[in-house]
């Protein structure tokens with residue numbers, strides 16, 4: 001990402017952070033309009049708890065911008081936990097769309113093409129790392145460590 005994109009993300013995130021609760025309500029509304037079936041993944045977590053999760057995720061995205069490589073191991077572990085939560089590849093696009101819509105509603109006419117592009121590039125970079133990491137994980141019961149510790153199958157070299 002370019003430095004000016006990162007600066008845009010940092011300042012816009014600082015602003016939206018001032019209205020965490022309102023932005024969270026908006027986000028989950030948009031998310032569940034896109035895919036009502038996702039509600040069940042979040043269980044009966046209250047909105048405040050969900051808002052904290054949303055902003056924990058955004059904190060992560062923004063904090064990762066300057067050195068994505070440093071947070072890759074953390075994102076990989078996060079991705080493994082997400083498989084356990086029932087999250088699948090396609091859900092990342094849905095969450096990304098809900099995020100952009102939320103920001104667009106929040107900033108209104110100030111949500112410029114540059115700002116939109118900066119947010120979607122950042123989200124895609126983080127989601128891309130997570131989706132790739134999730135591919136090494138079996139959906140039920142079997143962790144990445146189990147898969148990696150399997151002996152190489154007989155017959156290869």
Ligand code: HEM
Pocket residue numbers: 038041042043045053056057058060061078081082085087088091092093095123126127130
């Ligand atoms: C850039 C992508 C994402 C990031 C950075 C992110 C980040 C987080 C974080 C930090 C948590 C807190 C719990 C933990 O650390 O394990 C969390 C929980 C969760 N996330 Fe994500 N997330 C992302 C994408 C998604 C997607 C695509 C979904 C699918 C709908 C999703 C669904 C959930 C659920 C269901 C929980 C747990 C809710 C609960 O405990 O009830 N996340 N996420």
